[in-house]
Amino acid sequence: MAVRPEPFARSTAISGRALSRRGLLEREGIFSWLMLAPGVLFLLAFVAYPFFYGIWLSLQQRQVSQAGTFVGLANFVTLYHDAVFWQVTGNTFIYVVVTTVLKLTGGLAMALVINQHFRARNLVRAALLLPFIVPTILSTVAWMWIFDPTFSVINWLLVHAGMIREGFSWLGNKTLAMVSIIIVNTWRGIPFYGITLLAGLQTISPDLYEAAAIDGASVGQRFRHVTLPIIKPIVIIVTMFSVIFTFSDFQIVYALTHGGPANATQVFVTYAFDLGMSGGQLGMGAAAALAMLPALALLIVGLTLYLRRE
Amino acid sequence: MVEGRGFFARLVRLYLPLAVCLVVMLFPFYWMLITSIKPNRELYSAKIMPLIVYQPTLKHYYDLFADTNFLLWTYNTMLVAVVTTVVSLVLGAMVAYPLARLNFPGAAVVAIGVAATYLVPQPLLFIPMADIINRLELGNTLRAVMLTYPTLLIPFCAWLLMGYFKSVPRELEEAARIDGASRFQAMWRVVLPLTTPGLLSAGIFAFTLAQNEFLYALIFLAKSDVRTVPVGAITELIRGDVFYWGQLMAAALLGSIPVAVIYSFFVDYYVAGLTAGSVKS
Numbered sequence: 001m002a003v004r005p006e007p008f009a010r011s012t013a014i015s016g017r018a019l020s021r022r023g024l025l026e027r028e029g030i031f032s033w034l035m036l037a038p039g040v041l042f043l044l045a046f047v048a049y050p051f052f053y054g055i056w057l058s059l060q061q062r063q064v065s066q067a068g069t070f071v072g073l074a075n076f077v078t079l080y081h082d083a084v085f086w087q088v089t090g091n092t093f094i095y096v097v098v099t100t101v102l103k104l105t106g107g108l109a110m111a112l113v114i115n116q117h118f119r120a121r122n123l124v125r126a127a128l129l130l131p132f133i134v135p136t137i138l139s140t141v142a143w144m145w146i147f148d149p150t151f152s153v154i155n156w157l158l159v160h161a162g163m164i165r166e167g168f169s170w171l172g173n174k175t176l177a178m179v180s181i182i183i184v185n186t187w188r189g190i191p192f193y194g195i196t197l198l199a200g201l202q203t204i205s206p207d208l209y210e211a212a213a214i215d216g217a218s219v220g221q222r223f224r225h226v227t228l229p230i231i232k233p234i235v236i237i238v239t240m241f242s243v244i245f246t247f248s249d250f251q252i253v254y255a256l257t258h259g260g261p262a263n264a265t266q267v268f269v270t271y272a273f274d275l276g277m278s279g280g281q282l283g284m285g286a287a288a289a290l291a292m293l294p295a296l297a298l299l300i301v302g303l304t305l306y307l308r309r310e
Numbered sequence: 311m312v313e314g315r316g317f318f319a320r321l322v323r324l325y326l327p328l329a330v331c332l333v334v335m336l337f338p339f340y341w342m343l344i345t346s347i348k349p350n351r352e353l354y355s356a357k358i359m360p361l362i363v364y365q366p367t368l369k370h371y372y373d374l375f376a377d378t379n380f381l382l383w384t385y386n387t388m389l390v391a392v393v394t395t396v397v398s399l400v401l402g403a404m405v406a407y408p409l410a411r412l413n414f415p416g417a418a419v420v421a422i423g424v425a426a427t428y429l430v431p432q433p434l435l436f437i438p439m440a441d442i443i444n445r446l447e448l449g450n451t452l453r454a455v456m457l458t459y460p461t462l463l464i465p466f467c468a469w470l471l472m473g474y475f476k477s478v479p480r481e482l483e484e485a486a487r488i489d490g491a492s493r494f495q496a497m498w499r500v501v502l503p504l505t506t507p508g509l510l511s512a513g514i515f516a517f518t519l520a521q522n523e524f525l526y527a528l529i530f531l532a533k534s535d536v537r538t539v540p541v542g543a544i545t546e547l548i549r550g551d552v553f554y555w556g557q558l559m560a561a562a563l564l565g566s567i568p569v570a571v572i573y574s575f576f577v578d579y580y581v582a583g584l585t586a587g588s589v590k591s
Contacts, residue, residue: 022492025492025493025494026492026493028412028413028414028493029414029415031408031412031493031494032408032412032414032417033408033414033416035404035405035407035408036404036405036408036409036420038401038404039401039402039404039405039464039468040405040420040423042401042460042461042464043423043424043427043461043464043465046439046457046458046460046461047427047430047435047461047465048427049442050435050438050439050442051430051434051435051438053438053441053442054434054435054437054438057437057438057441064441064444065444109327110331113323113324113327113328113331114328116323116324118324118328122577124328124332125577125581126573126574126577127332127335127336128331128332128335129577129580129581130335130336130339130570131335131338133518133569133570133573133580134339134566134569134570135521135522135524135539135540135565135566135569136522136524136540137524137540137541137543137544138539138540138543138561138562138563138565138566139338139339139342139562139566141342141543141544141558141559141561141562142338142339142341142342142345142559142562143338144553144558145341145345145555145558145559146338146341148555150356151353151354151356151360153341153360153361156360187334187335187338190335191335192584195581195584195585196584196585199581199584199585200585244429244431245431247431248431248432248433248434250433250524250525251524251525254524255544268433269433269525272433272436272437273436273525276436276437276440277437277440277529282437282440282441285437286437286438289433289434289436289437290434292433292434293434296431296434300426300429300430303429304422304425304426304429307425308421308422308425
């Protein structure tokens with residue numbers, strides 16, 4: 001926190017009545033900590049404690065409703081030798097990288113389109129953000145039906161456009177299942193990028209474009225040398241946020257494929273859920289969830305530092 | 311950036327891409343709607359053109375209300391969302407205020423801690439949390455999710471509100487203090503009224519996040535009468551291999567409407583909340 005000059009207020013608050021109850025409440029440190037206490041205690045009890053308890057769990061062999069036995073790093077060793085774990089790591093990586101690239105380019109395109117002047121712009125902006133605000137599970141239910149093996153509307157369109165003879169089994173085929181979860185994640189995430197990047201674009205003064213145009217810059221040059229440098233910090237922050245949240249995505253994969261077929265779309269969180277919740281192996285599940293910590297920690301520390309520098 | 315070269319340029323640059331965006335983004339909602347009002351003979355026919363509905367029916371809605379606890383799920387979802395939003399907003403504001411406006415020992419540590427709890431994702435916590443909720447014997451109660459949702463929402467509210475609190479000029483507060491206002495009065499009467507937009511942004515955002523929460527609800531709410539809409543729909547309208555598509559779509563649509571309506575009243579605040587973190591004014 002920045003050090004601020006503290007003028008008149010402090011001296012009047014402290015002098016003379018520092019020992020009265022009101023005087024105590026007026027002390028900056030005491031007032032601050034009284035305000036902070038409920039929230040901080042809550043976060044310590046329900047975020048910090050579970051976090052460390054999770055680490056402790058990951059070092060145990062522990063079934064639901066049984067006492068655990070300490071096994072050291074055995075759970076992590078088991079994961080390390082498990083082919084499925086490495087498949088999960090690969091799947092998560094592909095899922096995060098591909099969706100991030102698609103969301104960023106799609107979102108930027110969307111922002112550039114809406115950044116033009118047209119009637120009902122606010123209405124359009126509000127409508128385009130709908131995929132992001134509607135509860136994910138509920139919109140994914142619509143996508144489940146869109147990807148239905150027999151009655152998929154995409155298949156119907158492709159067949160009737162004469163592009164394919166027979167419909168795809170979207171969620172039954174390994175590659176297409178991955179394509180499907182990527183499509184839905186991208187669909188839901190593009191508005192987030194689009195609207196935040198739009199807010200960034202709107203801070204750019206039109207004078208800059210005019211000046212660049214007078215200097216003879218083409219549309220492409222203006223984008224590269226005027227637009228991009230200005231929105232770069234926003235792009236970085238939005239992307240890092242999105243990567244963290246995609247990394248820990250559960251809902252879309254759980255609803256669409258449950259990680260299948262044959263673990264082809266299993267990602268960290270659904271894998272940890274299967275081990276810990278469905279399989280009842282709390283220790284193993286906690287270890288699988290923690291396995292994504294190194295990558296996440298890098299992102300989180302990077303983002304925290306970046307935000308504090310700003 | 312638009313240099314008008316007549317209608318054609320505008321068509322290529324604006325209307326066509328805009329139409330593509332709108333169709334792609336809104337099609338799933340259209341699909342929800344028409345699937346929910348199609349009779350089964352249209353739903354499960356490969357011959358009929360599926361993009362429109364020929365003989366609309368409200369049968370799926372009727373079945374949804376008659377055969378499931380949908381109304382109860384809606385009530386649960388709303389109750390949990392409102393309670394957790396209010397709690398998170400109050401506690402979040404109480405954390406944000408000193409961090410944004412006061413000097414006190416430990417401020418830097420708390421600030422980093424709040425940022426870290428905001429970014430530490432739920433997947434790292436849900437397995438230990440399941441065990442904790444079990445030991446507290448809160449399984450299958452709404453208190454379980456009321457207790458866990460604020461772990462996601464308080465850091466978010468605090469982080470968003472810090473920006474708003476910082477934007478109020480210090481002179482206003484100091485003037486009030488010189489006139490004899492206590493620190494609490496200066497906050498309550500001077501700073502909070504000026505940051506109402508921030509409180510609205512954080513509130514509407516927290517509300518939509520609470521409506522969207524699924525993982526904790528799925529783990530903690532295994533009995534039908536305590537379920538929320540997303541969990542109820544996905545566990546009770548899909549039985550084994552049987553999907554009740556009409557009812558699923560009706561539930562998805564009805565479950566989305568409250569969020570969408572509230573969002574539509576506060577779009578600007580929502581967008582402000584969305585961009586506050588990433589765009590520096």
